[in-house]
Amino acid sequence: MVKKRAKSIRGLTLQFMPYTEIAKLDSTERIKKLLRIILDNKVIILQGRLKTEEETRLIEDTMIMIGNIKGFKGVELAVIAQDSENINLFQRFKFGLAKVLVGQQDAITIIGPASIVKEMRKDPKKLEIMMR
Amino acid sequence: MAIRILRNFTKRMFSIFFKKKRQISLGFYGPPNAGKTSLANRICKDWTGEELGKVSSIAHETRKVQFREEVEIKYKERSLKFKLVDTPGIATKIDYEDFMKKKMKKKQAQKRAKEATQGIIEAIKWLDDMDAVVVVVDATENPYSQVNITIIGNLISRKIPVLVVANKIDLKKADVKKVEAAFPEYDVVGISAKSGKNMDEFYESMFKIARKV
Numbered sequence: 001m002v003k004k005r006a007k008s009i010r011g012l013t014l015q016f017m018p019y020t021e022i023a024k025l026d027s028t029e030r031i032k033k034l035l036r037i038i039l040d041n042k043v044i045i046l047q048g049r050l051k052t053e054e055e056t057r058l059i060e061d062t063m064i065m066i067g068n069i070k071g072f073k074g075v076e077l078a079v080i081a082q083d084s085e086n087i088n089l090f091q092r093f094k095f096g097l098a099k100v101l102v103g104q105q106d107a108i109t110i111i112g113p114a115s116i117v118k119e120m121r122k123d124p125k126k127l128e129i130m131m132r
Numbered sequence: 133m134a135i136r137i138l139r140n141f142t143k144r145m146f147s148i149f150f151k152k153k154r155q156i157s158l159g160f161y162g163p164p165n166a167g168k169t170s171l172a173n174r175i176c177k178d179w180t181g182e183e184l185g186k187v188s189s190i191a192h193e194t195r196k197v198q199f200r201e202e203v204e205i206k207y208k209e210r211s212l213k214f215k216l217v218d219t220p221g222i223a224t225k226i227d228y229e230d231f232m233k234k235k236m237k238k239k240q241a242q243k244r245a246k247e248a249t250q251g252i253i254e255a256i257k258w259l260d261d262m263d264a265v266v267v268v269v270d271a272t273e274n275p276y277s278q279v280n281i282t283i284i285g286n287l288i289s290r291k292i293p294v295l296v297v298a299n300k301i302d303l304k305k306a307d308v309k310k311v312e313a314a315f316p317e318y319d320v321v322g323i324s325a326k327s328g329k330n331m332d333e334f335y336e337s338m339f340k341i342a343r344k345v
Binding site: 051052053055056059060062063064066067073074075076077078079114120121122123124 | 222224256277314
């Protein structure tokens with residue numbers, strides 16, 4: 001495999017991605033799209049969240065890339081979602097139904113390259129992003 | 133995913149109707165340095181007299197899945213056989229320079245990093261073979277890391293019973309309540325794999341999740 005080199009950083013770019021941009025893609029395409037942006041040294045702010053199996057796949061693909069792309073150290077990832085503990089049964093049903101129909105959009109996923117984002121420290125109510 | 137769920141369901145139904153399960157595959161998952169191998173060692177030492185793997189303060193010491201079959205554990209006049217599967221710590225990033233900070237040479241650090249990435253992929257693949265999983269988290273660290281959430285989310289979608297273990301309660305900074313608050317829907321047991329503190333409660337919980345298999 002041809003070894004690529006991760007591009008050097010000139011500034012910080014936050015790229016907002018509405019859920020509609022990935023809604024119609026299959027899992028492979030979704031992950032490819034996200035990783036392509038990360039390799040450009042951009043931090044993605046994604047409306048919604050990936051499916052759990054896609055999150056795992058993202059970790060697997062990231063691990064493969066660490067071995068093949070020089071300078072790539074992996075990703076930092078955090079999801080801020082609604083606290084499902086404090087919602088009633090009807091709301092839970094409503095959100096569950098919406099999730100099935102249009103995907104989980106009531107969350108924000110932040111993914112950044114580990115070469116730029118040192119750490120994402122999540123608390124139930126806040127997210128701290130430490131940059132390098 | 134649907135095939136996986138169907139396969140697990142069929143496996144469970146088969147074991148219920150046709151034969152008693154010979155042994156339960158119990159996986160130890162979690163972030164690096166949470167104490168998965170220490171806990172697996174503690175259990176193996178308690179019931180077989182031998183340890184399972186090497187532990188180290190440097191992250192990613194376990195870079196290959198290691199297991200011990202037919203570990204018979206007795207609790208309150210009941211006995212169950214387990215296959216204990218210790219997995220490499222799951223992370224979203226690996227930087228060989230972090231190993232160099234622990235006085236490792238560059239080549240050695242790069243080799244360790246490469247093996248660690250392969251170990252993570254292997255650990256994820258093994259999820260399919262688990263009957264139940266113990267998610268080991270470090271009680272002195274922030275439990276809200278995405279790795280913990282992703283692992284547990286995957287287990288839920290695969291319908292695999294989960295027990296959360298808050299390890300290192302012998303340390304002052306440990307906060308089991310915070311771990312409980314982070315995973316309110318699961319049984320959380322605070323233990324110290326190193327000192328053996330609270331292992332009775334752990335074995336009780338282990339038998340509880342074994343019932344769900």
